[in-house]
Amino acid sequence: MTGVGIGFVVGILPGLGGLVGMSLVLPFIFGMDAFSGVALMIGLISVIHTSDTFPSVLLGVPGSSGSQATIMDGYPMARAGEGATALGAAFFSSLVGGVMGGISLFAIILVARPLVLALNSPALFMLVMLGLSMVAVLSRQSPILGLLAGLLGMLISAIGAAPAAGTYRYSFDILYLSDGIPLPVLALGLFAIPELLSLLVTGSSVAGDGKLSGSIFSGVRQALRNKWLIVRSAFLGTGVGIVPGLGGTVVDWIAYGAAKQTIRDSENFGKGDIRGVIAPESANNAKEGGALVPSLLFGIPGSGTTAVLLGGLILLGFEPGPSMVSTNLNVTLSIVWTLVLGNVFAALLCLVMAGPIAKLTLIPSRVFAPFLLVILVVACYQTSRQWGDIIALGVFGMLGWFMFKYNWPRAPMLIGFVLGSSAERYLGRSIQLFGFEWMTQPMVIAIAIVIVLIVVGLSRERPAPAGGEGEGR
Amino acid sequence: MTDDALTPNPWAGAWLTVVMLAISAAAFAIATGFVPATTRYFPLIISAACILVALVDLGRRAFASAPARRGDGGSMAEAGLLNHVANAPPGAIIKYALWFFGYLLVIWLVSLVLASGLFVAAFLWREAKARWWTALLSGVIVIGLVILAGNVFHIRWPASLVDPLKPLL
Numbered sequence: 238m239t240g241v242g243i244g245f246v247v248g249i250l251p252g253l254g255g256l257v258g259m260s261l262v263l264p265f266i267f268g269m270d271a272f273s274g275v276a277l278m279i280g281l282i283s284v285i286h287t288s289d290t291f292p293s294v295l296l297g298v299p300g301s302s303g304s305q306a307t308i309m310d311g312y313p314m315a316r317a318g319e320g321a322t323a324l325g326a327a328f329f330s331s332l333v334g335g336v337m338g339g340i341s342l343f344a345i346i347l348v349a350r351p352l353v354l355a356l357n358s359p360a361l362f363m364l365v366m367l368g369l370s371m372v373a374v375l376s377r378q379s380p381i382l383g384l385l386a387g388l389l390g391m392l393i394s395a396i397g398a399a400p401a402a403g404t405y406r407y408s409f410d411i412l413y414l415s416d417g418i419p420l421p422v423l424a425l426g427l428f429a430i431p432e433l434l435s436l437l438v439t440g441s442s443v444a445g446d447g448k449l450s451g452s453i454f455s456g457v458r459q460a461l462r463n464k465w466l467i468v469r470s471a472f473l474g475t476g477v478g479i480v481p482g483l484g485g486t487v488v489d490w491i492a493y494g495a496a497k498q499t500i501r502d503s504e505n506f507g508k509g510d511i512r513g514v515i516a517p518e519s520a521n522n523a524k525e526g527g528a529l530v531p532s533l534l535f536g537i538p539g540s541g542t543t544a545v546l547l548g549g550l551i552l553l554g555f556e557p558g559p560s561m562v563s564t565n566l567n568v569t570l571s572i573v574w575t576l577v578l579g580n581v582f583a584a585l586l587c588l589v590m591a592g593p594i595a596k597l598t599l600i601p602s603r604v605f606a607p608f609l610l611v612i613l614v615v616a617c618y619q620t621s622r623q624w625g626d627i628i629a630l631g632v633f634g635m636l637g638w639f640m641f642k643y644n645w646p647r648a649p650m651l652i653g654f655v656l657g658s659s660a661e662r663y664l665g666r667s668i669q670l671f672g673f674e675w676m677t678q679p680m681v682i683a684i685a686i687v688i689v690l691i692v693v694g695l696s697r698e699r700p701a702p703a704g705g706e707g708e709g710r
Numbered sequence: 711m712t713d714d715a716l717t718p719n720p721w722a723g724a725w726l727t728v729v730m731l732a733i734s735a736a737a738f739a740i741a742t743g744f745v746p747a748t749t750r751y752f753p754l755i756i757s758a759a760c761i762l763v764a765l766v767d768l769g770r771r772a773f774a775s776a777p778a779r780r781g782d783g784g785s786m787a788e789a790g791l792l793n794h795v796a797n798a799p800p801g802a803i804i805k806y807a808l809w810f811f812g813y814l815l816v817i818w819l820v821s822l823v824l825a826s827g828l829f830v831a832a833f834l835w836r837e838a839k840a841r842w843w844t845a846l847l848s849g850v851i852v853i854g855l856v857i858l859a860g861n862v863f864h865i866r867w868p869a870s871l872v873d874p875l876k877p878l879l
Contacts, residue, residue: 399749643723
């Protein structure tokens with residue numbers, strides 16, 4: 238429960254994520270008994286991707302890296318006074334996704350070894366390409382600008398140390414740039430600052446006309462109506478989570494894109510469609526179960542959060558690896574059930590808090606804007622604790638503002654940034670290991686076909702007419 | 711409303727594409743100097759693609775309908791291609807941008823902790839028309855919360871101009 242409580246607060250604060258939360262509790266793990274320590278860490282992980290929905294929906298600010306796609310439809314719903322409905326649907330989807338992720342972890346971990354080992358560098362590169370194809374999904378109204386934004390995101394990801402080499406690229410001898418641009422700084426700059434400026438300029442509250450319609454329960458009802466979408470997204474989230482180094486930051490986009498592609502009447506996606514909230518929220522909670530598979534089985538951390546978790550397990554005296562499904566199976570089972578219970582507690586806590594917190598959307602922007610800006614600057618600064626974080630927030634805030642003003646899709650830039658370094662790393666390894674013959678591998682061809690089908694499917698569809706709040710923005 | 715008025719102005723925001731083109735070209739030029747060669751392929755390919763796509767975008771704008779090129783920015787908003795913010799008076803945008811950058815400047819001058827309190831108090835008093843004591847109290851609370859956050863997260867706040875004066879205080 239302590240882990241759930243800390244995770245709840247960390248998730249609500251924009252820009253802070255699992256890594257910060259885990260770093261906070263890690264010092265307290267030392268000396269704890271094994272099961273309490275595991276419960277503290279897993280409880281925290283399980284709640285962060287539930288409570289991070291609050292800022293994404295209510296403020297249009299990513300609560301953490303896993304809740305970026307929720308903004309696309311959650312925030313327009315909040316602007317229409319339906320913040321409580323969006324939150325209700327999001328938390329219920331998170332609950333189901335999280336529980337399914339935990340159960341999937343239990344079911345998969347004993348048989349996942351051959352699956353994870355089958356994913357070599359070419360397959361991982363193609364999975365990254367699959368993630369990048371979401372750029373096409375998110376920028377259908379302005380595909381050229383979307384593509385350009387995605388490529389620029391990849392270019393920004395090239396700043397800093399090159400993979401497997403001692404070369405610093407585009408760092409201009411500035412120490413801050415040698416580590417690359419941190420994801421929270423880019424995300425907050427691109428999304429939070431423009432939204433804040435927009436609210437101030439219009440002088441309204443987030444909910445616009447000052448009324449809240451809908452309720453938490455109407456959100457839960459709508460989520461129940463889309464139960465198969467929740468289930469599909471949860472399986473997708475678990476599957477993507479299993480892939481080391483891919484899931485953490487992109488699973489919500491993949492789930493969002495997949496939902497948009499596979500369900501009918503998706504023209505309202507990006508304008509406040511509840512299904513655009515349900516899919517990423519179910520997937521990003523389910524992903525945690527999947528991400529624990531390579532972490533526990535091979536000691537491969539899929540994200541910064543799981544890297545700290547592995548550190549915590551080692552502190553508690555457990556060596557991640559095959560022993561987690563043999564001699565330490567009881568610890569693994571404890572992790573599974575803590576994950577399931579943690580998700581249940583997290584969802585209940587968030588559902589209880591959602592009503593009062595949704596009322597924040599009624600506060601006039603000129604009252605809450607200064608507080609929010611202080612939170613953004615503090616959250617941004619703690620990313621790498623250098624002046625560069627604050628300057629970069631200003632720079633990307635300006636860029637985000639102009640992209641917002643001229644209807645450039647901003648989400649593709651974030652996806653390009655997130656996947657750029659992985660794309661380079663896996664492509665480099667593929668060429669090193671297989672030359673150009675990596676392209677003839679069956680799994681590569683299979684994933685390529687899926688990507689082509691997505692892009693061709695999109696090009697055959699007629700884009701929806703442009704609206705005030707265009708998709709992918 | 712005429713058809714011309716409804717046609718979006720294809721050159722609205724074109725300068726942003728031009729800036730991106732310039733950045734991509736600079737990135738391409740810089741990437742040619744990266745050693746070893748393996749570190750330059752990715753930025754070269756991506757920046758070249760950026761240049762190509764930016765040129766395609768400019769070409770698309772150039773070949774868009776001629777009457778629209780003479781249109782004004784407002785017509786684009788009427789066509790629904792620009793959001794409501796595009797029609798906001800530039801003065802309002804500049805004012806709030808100045809608040810934002812002013813806050814960053816004050817952080818540099820007097821430290822993040824103090825600047826946050828000052829910013830919240832000043833903004834609430836000036837923009838939200840809050841009572842002076844409400845604004846002041848809010849500023850003090852924010853200072854307390856920022857100090858608390860610093861202690862909880864073990865954050866050393868960014869250096870400011872007044873830092874050397876701290877031992878004198």
